[in-house]
Amino acid sequence: MDLAFSPEETAFRHEISAWIRDNLPAGWGTPEFKEPKTFEERLEFSRAWEKRLAEAGWAGISWPKDYGGRGTTLMDQIIFHEEMAAARAPQIFINFVGINLAGPTIMAHGSEQQKKRYLPKILDMSEVWCQGFSEPNAGSDLANVQTKAVLDGDNFIVNGQKIWTSFAHVADWCLLLCRTDSSVAKHKGLSYLLVDMHSAGIEPRPLKQITGEAEFDEVFFTDVRVPRAQLLGEMNMGWTYANTTLANERGPAFLAHQIRFRNSLNDLFDSAKRTMRDGVPVAEHPAFRDRLARAYAEVEIMRYIGYRLVTSILRNGRPGVEGSIAKLYWSEMVRRFQETSIAIAGLGGMLDDEDGFDGGKWNRGFSMSFAQTIAAGSSEIQKNIISERVLGMPRGEVWAPKPKEKV
Numbered sequence: 001m002d003l004a005f006s007p008e009e010t011a012f013r014h015e016i017s018a019w020i021r022d023n024l025p026a027g028w029g030t031p032e033f034k035e036p037k038t039f040e041e042r043l044e045f046s047r048a049w050e051k052r053l054a055e056a057g058w059a060g061i062s063w064p065k066d067y068g069g070r071g072t073t074l075m076d077q078i079i080f081h082e083e084m085a086a087a088r089a090p091q092i093f094i095n096f097v098g099i100n101l102a103g104p105t106i107m108a109h110g111s112e113q114q115k116k117r118y119l120p121k122i123l124d125m126s127e128v129w130c131q132g133f134s135e136p137n138a139g140s141d142l143a144n145v146q147t148k149a150v151l152d153g154d155n156f157i158v159n160g161q162k163i164w165t166s167f168a169h170v171a172d173w174c175l176l177l178c179r180t181d182s183s184v185a186k187h188k189g190l191s192y193l194l195v196d197m198h199s200a201g202i203e204p205r206p207l208k209q210i211t212g213e214a215e216f217d218e219v220f221f222t223d224v225r226v227p228r229a230q231l232l233g234e235m236n237m238g239w240t241y242a243n244t245t246l247a248n249e250r251g252p253a254f255l256a257h258q259i260r261f262r263n264s265l266n267d268l269f270d271s272a273k274r275t276m277r278d279g280v281p282v283a284e285h286p287a288f289r290d291r292l293a294r295a296y297a298e299v300e301i302m303r304y305i306g307y308r309l310v311t312s313i314l315r316n317g318r319p320g321v322e323g324s325i326a327k328l329y330w331s332e333m334v335r336r337f338q339e340t341s342i343a344i345a346g347l348g349g350m351l352d353d354e355d356g357f358d359g360g361k362w363n364r365g366f367s368m369s370f371a372q373t374i375a376a377g378s379s380e381i382q383k384n385i386i387s388e389r390v391l392g393m394p395r396g397e398v399w400a401p402k403p404k405e406k407v
């Protein structure tokens with residue numbers, strides 16, 4: 001693999017970094033900048049920032065030109081996300097599902113009419129999307145979806161419940177995976193609807209997370225009428241389309257995570273130099289030095305896992321099992337990293353940074369880290385994939401002692 005960048009790619013890097021420098025919100029990154037705190041504040045902030053990205057044509061950097069995107073190469077997308085990470089620019093938040101999941105799925109399986117209707121409004125940020133896949137009894141076992149859609153003339157009538165639906169209470173549209181045939185094998189009876197979240201009978205109920213905010217919801221559907229024209233692709237082919245959505249969950253932005261983590265690592269080292277424990281800076285304290293060294297080594301490992309993932313995508317057009325290795329390693333590493341940060345912060349880590357304590361800045365990341373090993377496929381599920389596809393272990397067999405023979 002050649003890791004060097006071509007002159008064109010280097011020029012592209014300069015173009016992006018200049019744009020970011022000129023367009024970051026005023027004062028961003030300085031101590032005076034008042035970062036958004038509540039979900040509502042972050043929502044407002046993200047809408048403005050993501051609109052700015054959209055107007056400059058960066059929102060659709062991974063989208064083909066035919067659909068209004070930039071149609072750039074994977075390397076250029078990586079460069080874009082690397083520069084965003086290096087500048088500590090805000091990450092895509094409110095438009096994540098639209099740009100990364102809804103757009104690519106509609107491009108791959110939608111009718112021409114659907115593409116014309118939905119794609120431009122995703123790209124210009126005028127409509128927000130959510131992903132209605134998980135249910136109380138269908139998370140890891142997604143094919144078990146029970147929300148029912150019954151065809152009645154020109155409409156589907158939808159009844160059921162979704163859960164953990166990020167942004168449902170602010171979304172305009174939903175990617176809804178639902179059951180249209182209960183008489184066949186479970187993954188063969190699913191369909192995929194594009195549902196207007198403002199329809200009568202939809203009730204999102206925000207769920208409070210450990211951070212105290214509610215970014216996701218449980219969503220109840222009661223006799224919701226969805227026009228047949230909003231069926232994606234063919235009836236009962238929803239499982240195939242859902243897999244397209246899931247394959248896009250970890251886009252190229254994920255490849256730049258290690259840069260964001262290197263920034264956090266540098267902040268952690270600064271904090272360790274400033275914070276005193278037992279009369280010495282934490283950075284020199286024997287109880288912390290090994291944890292800091294481990295954090296450093298793990299960010300390095302993540303860099304190489306990232307390169308491996310890029311190689312796999314360049315060779316095969318999509319991530320193979322490397323995607324699961326990266327997700328597992330990254331999310332478990334985040335948990336350990338945030339534990340170290342909170343241990344260094346000591347009691348101050350329990351506070352918010354507005355309380356004026358140095359440690360307060362780590363609080364939110366620590367609380368959020370618990371979600372990382374669950375969202376987008378839990379660690380256990382990633383381990384199953386790795387054990388089956390890399391280690392060749394038998395599928396779905398649960399070890400149990402053999403019953404003793406009767407004598």
Ligand SMILES: Cc1cc2nc3c(=O)[nH]c(=O)nc-3n(C[C@H](O)[C@H](O)[C@H](O)COP(=O)(O)OP(=O)(O)OC[C@H]3O[C@@H](n4cnc5c(N)ncnc54)[C@H](O)[C@@H]3O)c2cc1C
Nearest residue numbers: 131132133134139140164165166371374375376377378380
């Ligand atoms: C922050 C966040 C945002 C989310 N946003 C969305 C969203 O926008 N839309 C959406 O549809 N979903 C969303 N989810 C849901 C997410 O996809 C599910 O939580 C995830 O797939 C796990 O499903 P579950 O919660 O039902 O847990 P379960 O599948 O019930 O799993 C419970 C536990 O059992 C383990 N387990 C399950 N099956 C196996 C197995 N076969 N082998 C070994 N262990 C197993 C799991 O690892 C887990 O530890 C979000 C989740 C989080 C945390």
